[in-house]
Amino acid sequence: MGIFHTNAISLRQMDKTEGREIGAAVFPNIARINHSCSPNVVWSYNQLKNKEEVRAVRDIIAGEELVACYIDPVLQREDRNNLLKAKFNFSCYCQVCSLTGEALTDNEKTRREILGLKNSMLDVYRENSQRALKFAKMRVERMEKLRKEMIGALPQAYMHCYELALAEKEEEIANVYRRRGQQVATLVRGDNSLWAHIK
Known part of the structure; x- marks a missing residue:
């Protein structure tokens, strides 16, 4: 076991x-x-x-x-x-875990913001999809700052932006997020993603 x-x-x-x-x-x-x-x-x-x-x-x-x-x-x-x-049963000493000083402070701050923005988005999306979209956009922007570290989570983050933009009838914005989401999802999952079925 x-x-x-x-x-x-x-x-x-x-x-x-x-x-x-x-x-x-x-x-x-x-x-x-x-x-x-x-x-x-x-x-x-x-x-x-x-x-x-x-x-x-x-x-x-x-x-x-x-x-x-x-x-x-x-x-x-x-x-x-x-x-x-x-x-x-191991400790990580990768380049990210080995950051020190200002680089570590900035990295940790961005991660806290990403988590906080997701929580804020989930808290308000039923009552205020416009505000949820704002939080989702800010979250993706911060995730892109740490793209190499966040790559596996980016397809879902883009999906949130896409769906919220559609809910707000912001089709042009939704299409931007669709294109970006499909690009990163293809890299991460190939055709093994919901993005592969969205035209």
């Missing part, structure tokens, strides 16, 4: 805005991919093919280790490391 718990990958159906857990599995090759808070690969479950797919999300030079983010990328450094220690 220890091997399963430390190597299993959650299988998520991504044709929902937030995704839905449908199980977990151990993939012997994927299990060898180590963690980084600044990943160069992202994996996602393709339910139609019944396969976990791994995609490069940036250029990888020959000999560079493949690394994926095991946890929610929005978490603060201390929270990320506490979770990694509890779940996988």
